[in-house]
Amino acid sequence: MSKKIGVFVCHCGTNISATVDVEKVAEEAKKNNPGVSYTTTYKYMCSDPGQKLLRDKIKEEGLDGVVVAACSPKMHEHTFRNAAIKTGLNPYHVEISNLREQCSWVHPDKPTGTEKSIDLVRMMTEKTRKDKSLNPIKVPVTKRALVIGGGIAGIQAALDIADGGQEVIMVEREASIGGHMAQLSETFPTLDCSQCIMTPKMVEAAQHENITMHTWSEIESVDGYIGNFDVKIRKKARSVDLDLCTGCSSCWQVCPCKKIKSEFDMGMGNRTAIYIPFPQAIPSKPVIDRENCILFKDARKKNIKPNDSKVCRKCIDACPIAPVKAIDYNQVDEIVEEKVGAIIVATGYKELDDTSLYGEYGGGKYKDVITGLQFERLASASGPTEGAIKRPSDGKEPEIVVFIQCVGSRDPAKGCSYCSKTCCMYTAKHTMLFKHKVHHGHAFVFYIDIRCAGKGYEEFSQRAIEEEGATYLRGRVSRIYKKGEKLVVLGADTLTGSVVEIEADMVVLASAMKAQDDATKIAQAVYIQYDKDKFLSEIHPKLKPVESSSAGIFLAGTCQGPKDIPETVAQAGAAASKVLALLSADELEREPVVAKVDRSPPPVFSTCIGCFYCQKVCPYSAIESEDIKARDGSVIKTVARVNEGLCQGCGLCAATCRSKSVELAGFNDEQIYAEINALEFN
Amino acid sequence: MIEALRKKAEELLKNKTVDVVYGYGEGSVPERTRPVFITKPEDVNKLTWNKYCVYNLTTYLKKQEARKLGKPAIVVKGCDAKTITVLIKESQLKREDIYIIGVTCTGIGDPPATKCEACDVNTPLIYDELIGEKIENKEFSFDERYAELDEYEKLSEKEKWEFWQKQFEKCIKCYACSSICPLCFCDRCIVDKNQPQWIDPSAHPRGNLSWNVTRAYHLAGRCINCEECQRVCPADIPLNLLNKKLAKETEKNFKYRSGYNADDELAMATYKEDDSEEIFK
Numbered sequence: 001m002s003k004k005i006g007v008f009v010c011h012c013g014t015n016i017s018a019t020v021d022v023e024k025v026a027e028e029a030k031k032n033n034p035g036v037s038y039t040t041t042y043k044y045m046c047s048d049p050g051q052k053l054l055r056d057k058i059k060e061e062g063l064d065g066v067v068v069a070a071c072s073p074k075m076h077e078h079t080f081r082n083a084a085i086k087t088g089l090n091p092y093h094v095e096i097s098n099l100r101e102q103c104s105w106v107h108p109d110k111p112t113g114t115e116k117s118i119d120l121v122r123m124m125t126e127k128t129r130k131d132k133s134l135n136p137i138k139v140p141v142t143k144r145a146l147v148i149g150g151g152i153a154g155i156q157a158a159l160d161i162a163d164g165g166q167e168v169i170m171v172e173r174e175a176s177i178g179g180h181m182a183q184l185s186e187t188f189p190t191l192d193c194s195q196c197i198m199t200p201k202m203v204e205a206a207q208h209e210n211i212t213m214h215t216w217s218e219i220e221s222v223d224g225y226i227g228n229f230d231v232k233i234r235k236k237a238r239s240v241d242l243d244l245c246t247g248c249s250s251c252w253q254v255c256p257c258k259k260i261k262s263e264f265d266m267g268m269g270n271r272t273a274i275y276i277p278f279p280q281a282i283p284s285k286p287v288i289d290r291e292n293c294i295l296f297k298d299a300r301k302k303n304i305k306p307n308d309s310k311v312c313r314k315c316i317d318a319c320p321i322a323p324v325k326a327i328d329y330n331q332v333d334e335i336v337e338e339k340v341g342a343i344i345v346a347t348g349y350k351e352l353d354d355t356s357l358y359g360e361y362g363g364g365k366y367k368d369v370i371t372g373l374q375f376e377r378l379a380s381a382s383g384p385t386e387g388a389i390k391r392p393s394d395g396k397e398p399e400i401v402v403f404i405q406c407v408g409s410r411d412p413a414k415g416c417s418y419c420s421k422t423c424c425m426y427t428a429k430h431t432m433l434f435k436h437k438v439h440h441g442h443a444f445v446f447y448i449d450i451r452c453a454g455k456g457y458e459e460f461s462q463r464a465i466e467e468e469g470a471t472y473l474r475g476r477v478s479r480i481y482k483k484g485e486k487l488v489v490l491g492a493d494t495l496t497g498s499v500v501e502i503e504a505d506m507v508v509l510a511s512a513m514k515a516q517d518d519a520t521k522i523a524q525a526v527y528i529q530y531d532k533d534k535f536l537s538e539i540h541p542k543l544k545p546v547e548s549s550s551a552g553i554f555l556a557g558t559c560q561g562p563k564d565i566p567e568t569v570a571q572a573g574a575a576a577s578k579v580l581a582l583l584s585a586d587e588l589e590r591e592p593v594v595a596k597v598d599r600s601p602p603p604v605f606s607t608c609i610g611c612f613y614c615q616k617v618c619p620y621s622a623i624e625s626e627d628i629k630a631r632d633g634s635v636i637k638t639v640a641r642v643n644e645g646l647c648q649g650c651g652l653c654a655a656t657c658r659s660k661s662v663e664l665a666g667f668n669d670e671q672i673y674a675e676i677n678a679l680e681f682n
Numbered sequence: 683m684i685e686a687l688r689k690k691a692e693e694l695l696k697n698k699t700v701d702v703v704y705g706y707g708e709g710s711v712p713e714r715t716r717p718v719f720i721t722k723p724e725d726v727n728k729l730t731w732n733k734y735c736v737y738n739l740t741t742y743l744k745k746q747e748a749r750k751l752g753k754p755a756i757v758v759k760g761c762d763a764k765t766i767t768v769l770i771k772e773s774q775l776k777r778e779d780i781y782i783i784g785v786t787c788t789g790i791g792d793p794p795a796t797k798c799e800a801c802d803v804n805t806p807l808i809y810d811e812l813i814g815e816k817i818e819n820k821e822f823s824f825d826e827r828y829a830e831l832d833e834y835e836k837l838s839e840k841e842k843w844e845f846w847q848k849q850f851e852k853c854i855k856c857y858a859c860s861s862i863c864p865l866c867f868c869d870r871c872i873v874d875k876n877q878p879q880w881i882d883p884s885a886h887p888r889g890n891l892s893w894n895v896t897r898a899y900h901l902a903g904r905c906i907n908c909e910e911c912q913r914v915c916p917a918d919i920p921l922n923l924l925n926k927k928l929a930k931e932t933e934k935n936f937k938y939r940s941g942y943n944a945d946d947e948l949a950m951a952t953y954k955e956d957d958s959e960e961i962f963k
Contacts, residue, residue: 604869609868611773611867616952617953659870659872659875669877
């Protein structure tokens with residue numbers, strides 16, 4: 001029996017009706033189409049009365065297929081399918097024809113927009129005829145979460161999930177958690193000490209009974225799917241036994257390699273080869289830098305086991321732990337396997353450090369041209385100067401400091417077309433910190449625009465100018481060159497139209513926030529998308545800002561794009577709440593729009609020939625191989641099979657299959673064929 | 683060379699290394715050969731080798747009738763051997779399930795086949811046993827390899843379209859092209875799918891176009907240009923022109939040559955960040 005289909009055309013206010021003749025679309029839908037038994041138009045189909053209209057007409061008219069001609073299915077497919085459920089109609093008999101994004105918004109000409117709309121509705125009507133009832137797929141949930149990254153985003157997300165009563169596995173690749181926030185001096189707009197507000201959170205995370213922490217560890221691989229991920233974590237050889245070590249500091253005090261540039265201090269200070277990155281590190285237990293340690297260098301040269309090298313054994317000798325020392329030179333990487341139900345990626349950012357991009361600023365050859373993060377370390381009480389502002393070249397206190405904003409940011413020629421968002425605020429903060437420490441000093445800031453949108457932000461930047469006396473100059477710097485001990489900064493002040501020349505003692509570049517160098521590696525490991533700048537992509541910039549393109553994987557913090565601390569913390573909380581919601585159920589319901597490989601009765605068994613092109617193109621590793629066996633156990637045929645839990649319904653496999661042996665439920669060949677024919681023969 | 687071939691076949695069958703040898707046998711006239719399937723050591727004298735051994739015997743690897751005879755040894759020329767590499771890559775064959783008797787070849791057919799003009803596989807790239815003196819494989823430039831397309835590529839888009847419409851009009855849908863093709867190995871071809879019927883089975887111009895275009899597309903990045911489809915086509919459609927053009931585009935855009943290197947990732951199933959995007963128009 002043929003279906004009774006209802007077509008509901010939405011005006012979307014005037015969004016659709018201004019450039020599409022909705023009445024005509026509704027009329028045409030019925031014309032020469034006996035299957036369409038009811039059509040109507042409505043101002044806002046998504047409104048409550050609109051949905052009620054849909055529900056009522058399904059019942060009154062006995063509709064068993066519905067086409068809603070409205071906006072993108074991404075917006076309201078869910079709404080209308082849910083409305084159908086309430087009437088008892090299987091939701092997969094409801095289809096959306098996208099008249100807004102695909103017609104009215106892109107075709108300003110009403111007749112053409114209308115013509116295309118009529119075609120689209122006809123196509124969707126034909127598809128709806130072939131719709132089959134589908135039922136949600138249920139998958140079990142492992143009630144644990146993985147948080148990748150131990151910066152403020154990762155810590156906040158882990159704490160929120162752990163406080164919600166679920167277990168969290170946290171992985172941080174550095175020797176300590178803390179991330180960039182631990183490096184900062186004071187934070188805007190309140191000027192409270194970053195470490196003072198950060199370390200309590202670090203301690204809380206470390207001591208939380210629901211959090212298992214893996215530092216000096218990286219993600220090796222992630223398999224599985226929403227609710228059921230299998231994660232392999234590589235615990236890199238730390239050379240120190242975390243259970244035995246008490247963090248007494250005896251070892252790093254005796255280490256003879258004292259001139260290694262400290263990564264935590266952005267190269268402004270030194271550290272030893274066995275070290276903790278900073279005094280408040282968690283865990284407060286050291287790691288041996290195998291690249292720089294002379295013992296490991298010697299072992300590599302002689303090609304012997306590290307423990308057999310006798311070059312230097314000062315740290316192990318100094319270790320007071322007995323009878324077994326806490327230092328183990330021969331320690332090797334260890335792979336830990338964990339099962340989790342959800343993942344939060346919070347891998348952070350890196351500061352633009354490619355000085356070669358900026359030849360005009362000295363290209364890295366002037367010691368007193370430093371980056372924003374380096375200035376943070378200078379101003380930090382735990383930094384190499386213990387908070388005193390001293391210029392790196394000679395340790396003198398600088399009197400004139402020039403701050404240059406948008407270094408890298410908003411500069412497509414240098415590879416970052418975006419705004420790094422935090423620099424206007426932190427530069428204002430830097431001028432204040434400088435002024436607070438060097439009272440007679442003077443700060444100049446070159447800016448393009450001052451972008452301080454946020455609670456208390458504008459007031460903060462005004463304070464820098466009005467109360468702290470920073471001189472803001474609107475313009476770019478064309479060149480910096482050395483003149484004796486001074487750095488001459490040549491720039492433009494576009495408001496007065498004059499050329500400015502400042503003899504500065506130090507220059508601070510507000511370098512862009514960039515994606516981590518290996519951001520794409522982590523994205524590929526967990527099968528999520530990234531944008532042109534290699535920041536990880538959310539699935540919808542407005543309505544799904546923390547969801548990644550893979551179900552069950554969420555984003556938090558600057559791995560997704562430049563953000564300040566409040567925003568990062570808020571996003572981490574949002575990601576955590578999504579994880580908690582996911583982990584609150586014992587079983588998950590998944591959209592049944594998944595691919596299926598043909599199975600036929602003997603002697604064919606399956607039209608699949610097992611070339612596994614589908615497996616190679618699947619972005620979600622959802623295709624497995626299956627042996628079809630005879631009763632005696634012999635293999636008749638090896639064919640592809642779709643793991644429904646992993647499949648995201650993208651349809652690549654169906655498009656790739658030459659023998660058309662894979663079909664996507666809800667988008668099967670008959671449906672697509674019906675759509676094409678509706679267009680071709682009319 | 684023939685003696686060495688027969689001796690090897692005899693040895694393989696006697697040792698039970700294989701159950702059957704796919705090879706070439708004498709035809710009814712001297713300019714013809716025919717495929718033979720030798721299962722007994724005493725029959726090896728039926729095997730022959732000459733410039734009329736045009737067939738790509740690997741196509742029998744997909745035929746159930748031949749596979750039923752057991753583990754095969756197969757006589758292959760350099761061009762045919764490329765098929766085996768593809769079949770292994772596409773999970774249709776395991777290397778250990780087949781014994782490859784490679785023959786060195788300086789060209790087949792009379793007049794010589796087009797594919798022999800820029801042949802860079804006189805010695806097969808894979809084999810278990812090589813029959814004949816090893817020949818140093820020549821190297822050709824990209825342009826030399828695809829020289830046969832020169833005339834065709836001079837045509838405008840419109841002329842190309844008209845050319846193919848005219849060619850496909852001749853198609854009688856006998857499917858000899860797909861039957862002979864060693865890489866058309868699906869149990870159920872798309873043309874046999876009737877729910878929905880993607881390709882019209884009757885010999886109507888519209889159905890002919892979809893069949894021929896689909897056939898060529900399904901071989902893109904896979905075809906090793908053995909030219910068998912073109913040879914068997916009773917309507918004389920220059921099918922290999924289409925295949926060769928696709929091979930050229932594949933190499934140009936994805937630096938991939940089908941059948942040459944077992945380690946290369948399949949061009950049509952692999953995404954690389956530096957993939958050319960010029961093909962999207």
